[in-house]
Amino acid sequence: MNKRVVYWICQVGGWGLYTLFLIGMIALFGGENSITRSTLILQSIIYVSLILFSHLFRLHIQRKNWLDLSIGKLIPRAILGTFITATLAQIFIHIIIYLLVPLSGISGFSWGGFVGYVFNIFLVLILWAAIYFIIKFIEKNRNSELEKLELKSALQEAELMILKNQVNPHFLFNALNNIRSLILVEPEKARKMVTHISDLLRYSIQFNASEKVGLKAEIEIVKDYLQLESIQFQERLRYTFTIDPETENVQIPPMAIQLLVENAIKHGLSTQKGGGEIHIKTNIEQNHLLIEVTNSGQLKPIQKREGVGLKNLVERMKILFGHFAEFRLENSSKETVTATLKIPLK
Template identity: 45%
Template structure:
């Protein structure tokens, strides 16, 4: 809300609130002391209400000027109480000066008694203190709401920055591995090297195209995954076989770009590359209830030092957590002659988080 709008709202609430207070004063006189009702009495109530309005405005000015909202609760309450008493005294003084010295109405409608002054001061102090509490409460709520918005804005900016950083870590990692593979084949088999360049070109085009997106569909991911595995199959001279299976109801589910490719690269690097005779990679994507399961099995054995927490896996799970605001489950297990990596994440569609 702009400052001008806040100022208008403040004065609207002030005039409305103290206007109601004036009406209550007039009705109180009418029903409790009907004989005392007169034009002078009505004017007097307006003078009391207006004087109280300016007293409350003075308290507001002091709160802002002295930055009382930054104080502890005890110090704040004490200052509000003292300000309310002082405001009440000044307001009563102002009212009596106007009525007695300027208008000289006391003899006409009201017998002034000094004994009543403490009661007037106490009543008005209570009203001003309640007003002060309401004002401070409103400002505290407003401040908390503003801080929450700023916190959410900061978290969103941090999320975007971390997503960019995570993508930036994955893409060079994959690119360097692929270029090393092509380099190894250039002098051995130029035709295969050319095919590898074509596959790498398609993968890089995908990477660039989706680098500005936080999510892609399983169908899009599988298309580029096959290019990647074709590239690796050429590199391993036919010693790498693969199968990719995705249930029909998973193809429109969304995931962060290159997550499956990262898992497949991990299977190639730590599994197939370690076997002279090569091996097979099987990739399955299934959906059950509200979960999406990505299962990658490769020929090989888990090494004692391998715990599945490499940079690629960490980045993939971090991006999933940022996208879905839920931590995925990743497990790595040995099943007979195969290493099985299982990633379970929420099954979401574009419409779920748009």
């Protein structure tokens, strides 16, 4: 059943039972003649007022995010809020029964009686608030456990996707073919390229055991990757790095920058006859690590913005950093596209 429906059933039913209890107590101690038309109207007004003001109190709790507070901060707010709600409810009730709908048989207004009625409503609302917070905290803990299970499942799925997408088979095929063509012509360069591809494969295999790696290690593997791609693209591929030394020890998702660079080459440089430039930049800004990979080219309106690799990266970012991490892919100028990762620092 919908939570909103359940809430209103509890509101109407719960305060209805309380009103019947009050009527029963009046009959028990005041006798049968105490149940008059004015008494029933008064109890109906109290019933509607309690539903209204407890609901307004609930809206205030939600608007101020009290459910996210610690117990030490919540208790004084709940007590003060309940007292204010009880006072406002009694003011509302007194205005109706003494000014708007005067009832016969009701004793005249007195400050002592008003304070007593506020205190009674205050006690009842304290019980209402306690039940409400207990239900919400149980629900919050249950949702937290479900989220943990979902995150664990998502992490396992993401790890499987990482294994499948660590190194693009098509890239390896091209790299090996290019190295083979270099063996007779430039054997020394071919040996260096074999070293680069060996480092890339070793890194790709090793990082599976870790959720995060140091940025410096990631940059080194990106350089290996670019060296291998330069065999095919030659002078069409130009790249530069601007790495802030303060960022080198920051932990990031493995293969994150490599995926951004791979995407820049695949969807940017490879589509242009003259190739282009790639610039990798890192810096710290407002307690966040910013990683920017800018390449020549433009995003097309019909172009698919995120491939499998980038979707994989975004999912890993969500698992590791939650909503504090950001990923953007946009045209940064009329001639360039920039992919940006924003990762929170502890």
